[in-house]
Amino acid sequence: MNLKRVLIFTIIFSLIVSLIVDFGRTRAENEYDTVEFVGDLKSLKDFASFTGEDLKSILTKMKEAGMDGVAVNEVTLESLQQAGKISVSLLKDVENLYLLSGNLGNLALEDYLKGLSTKDIEKYSNYIVVSTKNANTFKFLKEALTKRVSPKDLIILSKGNDFAFIINKPKEVFVTKGLGFDENELFYIKSLGFDLIPRVENFTGIKDRDITEYVSILKKYGVRTVIFNGTDVLGNPEKISYAASLFKENGINVGIIDVPMGKKLQEGMSKFAKFTGYRGIKVYGLSEKETQKYDWEEIVNKWFRGIIERNVRIIYVRAKIDDSKSHQYNIKENIAMIKDATDYIKRAGLKVGIAKPLPEVHQGKFIEVLISLGVVAAGLLILELFGVSIRLLAILGIIGVIGVSGILMSRFNDLGVKTVALAYSIVFPSLGIAYYVNRLDEFLKGKGENNFVWHALKIFFISLAISFAGALSIGAIMADSKYMLKIDYFRGVKFSFILPLIFYVFYYIWRVYETHNFKAFWSKIKEFLDLDLKVWHVMAFVIAAVAGILYISRTGNEPIIKPTELELKFRDFLEHTLIARPRTKEFLIGDPALLIGLYTVLKKFNGWAFVAGLLGSIGILSITNTFSHVESVLIIAIERTLFAWVLGALIGLIGIWLLSKILKNTKKEY
Structure with a gap:
């Protein structure tokens, strides 16, 4: 058996292990299937005051609409x-x-x-x-x-x-610091049949007996879940283990507030969740300022997006007040928000009720090593494309396996997992891109003209499937409660977006122009630099530069340039129609470009093949990026990827049909 077959077999074996892990992860996610609407008591009090109705009336109406829980803050000097x-x-x-x-x-x-x-x-x-x-x-x-x-x-x-x-x-x-609970409020909310969710607040110098008193109150009122208030968790920093042990002993869940990637969780949350066996439920809610900023429809869309894309299972509700509308209109719309969101949730196959914690999910270090073998083998396959000798590949393979295994089996396991996941997000899209460029090169050399659509679709799906295999492995090696609850997360998003594109440019020149040594490669670069520039070259460069800036600025977890209002409306439409919304950059840009690139070569307009292939690379690499958001439900990630393939293929074929009509009518040939 030659080395290439060994590497392919290793990738297949690693993928099988990943699929087994992914199946176990999916079972855990399927149990985490109930969304709870939790109203903020202070906000509801203010709303009752605004409308002139008594609090009990407002709470009853919200409960009938689908609100199952009420969050009660501690008493403050201000309150x-x-x-x-x-x-x-x-x-x-x-x-x-x-x-x-x-x-x-x-x-x-x-x-x-x-x-x-x-x-x-x-x-x-x-x-x-x-x-x-x-x-x-x-x-x-x-x-x-x-x-x-x-x-x-x-x-x-x-x-x-x-x-x-x-x-x-x-x-x-x-004046805004918590001073403990008014038990009359706790009793009142419980007596109305709500799931009581106290907003427990930590304080400096807290002692064991203080924590015990908190837990005694929670037990007294049958509390299932607590959402900590303030910047840190109960007991932080010295008493976390004691507080968490009492929570675990009494079956009390922790609400983990969903924050944007890169932003800090409440201090001590990572330790607290670990000590409680990750009995966590993700919580999302708009701030008071945001609630008043957005209209009712957009609030519902943001809730739904959190549920589908970030696995949120507690929606923290603050009443929206529109001073320009009547009291009855405000009541009607706040009730409608809950009802509309409930309808969307049920259509997505989820339940509405008392939220349950995500079952604890972890992988053994040995399983992680087996998963990591796939990315080492894929990396060697890429090197093999550039003519690296079998002897050197074997040496690098041994070093790679020993190095990765050593990190994963050591106390630096967390770093190892993130490194392997990042490597998968770069290597497998690059391997898919390499496959596409190889087939593109064959078209350039006159192959594949017979039965074009069949050949093009075959290349299309295989290129994407290679990246998809890497994505499934990312979903497996990061199948852990701390990532699924977004207590920790994937690192290196920008690298995973940029490096495969750089690889595409380099490999395209290497393969298509046969620059198989540094001298030939540099000669081709110099040839390009010596071109006489025309106006359209400059215009193309400016357009490409702007597109590149937009692309980079809109990648990652906190994009610099936000989506436009029209884009958001389009996303909302897709989310409510398909539930698993395919990524725009995939089905509208990247995936169609893969097919169109092949067609431009078929029609001898080879210059455009490079540009189309570059755009197509975005569709290939975007797949692993989708799966690197481990807090998202795995099945949703799979579905949105497959939707993108189908829509991308249809749009690409339509684009080819339109191009053929244009060429036929203008009697021009690429």
Whole structure:
């Protein structure tokens, strides 16, 4: 058996292992099939106030529309002040008021101010002053503030029925910090039949007993899922393991807020999720500002996109208020948002109800090594195309297998997995591109003219299938809970987009112009540089440059140039029609260009073959990019790829038919 056959057999073997892993991943994703709409209680309170209806009426209507959960935030100084239970000011303002009126209506606070010197007042001028006459509120605040503020920064005052606190904290920040839950709210939401989802908030200096108290409250009200509020998780940084162990012991799930790639998760989320056995549910919601910015239809589309493309299973709902519309219209549209999204979800084959965590998914290191063999073998096949000797290929193969296996079996496994995934996203599209260029070269040399459509479609599907094989392997080696929940993610998107295109240019010159050594290659480059430029050359260069800038700026997880409104509408149409929306760059540009490129060669207009092949390479490499978004459901990724192939082939054949008509009518030949 020659080396090339060994390499092909290795790729097939690795692909079989990948398919087995992918099947297991799909089973886990199929169990993660229920979407839950969770309303933000504060937002719903504001909405009830705006409409003039009582909160219970609003909650009942939203529940009937399909909202199963309600998220309850911890009490804050700000919320207590809005409820009229406390007064919050700065000490300097309280002092000025006392000097003017001589009466604050709070004897405890007045006695405190009488004991301050002018120097003390100046020193404490920006301290927070909280005053109340409610004994229950005082008791709640005394317990909460004692835990969260050091003794040197907190003064507690009481006299009769007058109570006050002096707090050395920045007002604008501290008034929004969580101070614990109002159990009356928790009981009320639970009594209405909602899935209660507390927004637990961490604080500096939290102790084991504080975490135990939180968990006791969660158990008391039968809480299934918690979404942490603020910038970090409960117990961060020293007490994460203790908090997570209690969550795991009591079967409490964690809502993992979906953030754009490259943006930070809540501090400590990666550790917390790992300690809980990845009992995680992905959460997506628009901010208050975004909710008011978008119209009702676009909000629903964004929810649906998160569900389909990013595997979100909790939609965090904030009520949208349009001041220009009537109260009844606002109620009707907010209810319609839930109902419309529910219809879309059911059409996509998902359920609406109480969200369940993603089953834990991990791969053994040995399985990862077997999957990685495929990319090593594919890399050697590419080198073989350039005439590298069998002896050198064998040496490089041994080094590659030992090196990759060593990293994957070591404590640097995470780095190894990401490196292998990146290699798959570059090597397999390049191998597909090489196959296409080889067939293109055969057409240039006069082969394939008989039964063109059959030959062209065969080349089309094989080129794409080679990249698809690499994509399935990416989906397998990154089939792990931390990637599927987007706690961690694929790295190197820009490289996976650019390097295969560079490979195409290099290999096209190498193969088509037979520049099989550096001297011949450089000679061909010089020949190109010595061309007499015409106006159309400059125009073509400018167009290509602009296209290249647009292409690069719109790749990756945070594109510099956002899609236009028309594009978004078109995407929405495809998402609601096909569910698994094929990527525009594939079915409208890349895939059709593969067929059109072959046709231009058939008609002897060889100059355009290079350009069409370059565009076609985008369709080939885009496949692995789709699968590198591991948070997306694998079946959806497969379906959207296959849809792109079918649509791309149809558009390409239509393009060929139109070109043939144009050529026939103008009597011109490429």
